[in-house]
Amino acid sequence: MTRRPYIVGNWKMHGTRAMLSEARAIDRAAQRHMKVEVALAPPFTLIHPIHREAEQISVGAQDCHQADGGAFTGDISATMVADAGAKFVILGHSERRQGHSETDALVRAKAEAALAAGLRIIMCCGENIETRESGSAVAFVRAQLKASLPAPDEALADVAERITVAYEPIWAIGTGTAATTDDIGEMHTEIRKLLVELYGEEQGGEARIIYGGSVKPENAAEIFAVPEVGGALVGGASLTADSFMGIALAAGEPTDH
Numbered sequence: 740m741t742r743r744p745y746i747v748g749n750w751k752m753h754g755t756r757a758m759l760s761e762a763r764a765i766d767r768a769a770q771r772h773m774k775v776e777v778a779l780a781p782p783f784t785l786i787h788p789i790h791r792e793a794e795q796i797s798v799g800a801q802d803c804h805q806a807d808g809g810a811f812t813g814d815i816s817a818t819m820v821a822d823a824g825a826k827f828v829i830l831g832h833s834e835r836r837q838g839h840s841e842t843d844a845l846v847r848a849k850a851e852a853a854l855a856a857g858l859r860i861i862m863c864c865g866e867n868i869e870t871r872e873s874g875s876a877v878a879f880v881r882a883q884l885k886a887s888l889p890a891p892d893e894a895l896a897d898v899a900e901r902i903t904v905a906y907e908p909i910w911a912i913g914t915g916t917a918a919t920t921d922d923i924g925e926m927h928t929e930i931r932k933l934l935v936e937l938y939g940e941e942q943g944g945e946a947r948i949i950y951g952g953s954v955k956p957e958n959a960a961e962i963f964a965v966p967e968v969g970g971a972l973v974g975g976a977s978l979t980a981d982s983f984m985g986i987a988l989a990a991g992e993p994t995d996h
C-alpha cells in the first residue's frame with residue numbers, strides 16, 4: 740500500500756488568533772489537493788480553534804508531557820491535546836531536545852503516552868553539523884531513533900499508520916539550505932532499514948518517513964522525488980497558505996517511484 744504524501748506544517752511558537760484566516764486558507768486549499776494529506780501543528784492555543792473549523796486538514800501538537808496528569812505546572816498531557824482536537828503530536832524536535840534538554844528516554848516516554856492517548860506521532864531525528872562533518876550522521880541518527888521510538892511490543896498495533904519519522908538535520912532547519920538529495924536519500928534508506936528491523940517488514944516497511952529542514956516550494960519537487968521520502972515537515976514555509984500549499988502541490992505531482 741502506498742500512503743499519500745504527508746505534508747505537515749510546524750508553526751513552532753508562531754500564531755495568535757489572527758493566524759486563523761491562514762489556517763482556513765490552508766484547509767480550503769487542502770480540499771482541492773486530496774492526493775496529499777495535509778496537517779498543521781500550531782501552538783497549543785490554536786489547536787482547538789483550528790480543529791473546530793477544519794474540514795480537511797488534521798491538527799496536531801508540537802509536544803506533550805509524558806504523564807497523563809498531575810502536579811506539572813505549565814505542562815500539557817497527550818490526553819489534553821487529544822481532547823482539544825489534536826490527532827497527532829510532533830515529538831523529539833531538535834528545538835525541544837536542545838532548548839529543553841529532552842533526552843531520548845524522555846522522548847520515548849512521551850511517545851508511549853501519546854500512542855496510549857490515541858494520537859499518531861511524528862518522531863523527529865537528526866544530526867548536528869559536527870556529526871555530519873565527522874561522517875557519523877547515519878550511526879548517530881540510528882542510535883537516536885532506536886532510543887526514542889517506542890519499543891516494539893505486541894501491544895503496539897498499527898505502527899505503519901501511527902508512527903511517522905521525520906528526518907530533520909539540525910543544520911538544515913531554518914537556514915534556507917536543505918540537505919542534498921543524496922544525503923536525504925541515504926538517511927531515509929537507513930531509517931527504513933531500522934524501521935523494518937524494529938517493527939518488521941509489514942509495519943516498518945510501510946511507515947512514513949518525511950524530511951524537514953528548509954523545505955520550500957522551490958526545492959520541494961526534487962526532495963519528493965527522492966526514494967523513501969514520504970512527505971515533509973515544514974517550518975517557516977508553512978506560515979502562509981501560498982508557500983505551504985506550493986509544497987503540497989509539489990508532493991501531489993507524480994514521481995518515478
Ligand code: PGA
Pocket residue numbers: 749907911912913914915951952953954972973974975976
Ligand atoms: P524549517 O523548519 O522548514 O523552517 O527549516 C523545519 C522544522 O523545524 O520542522
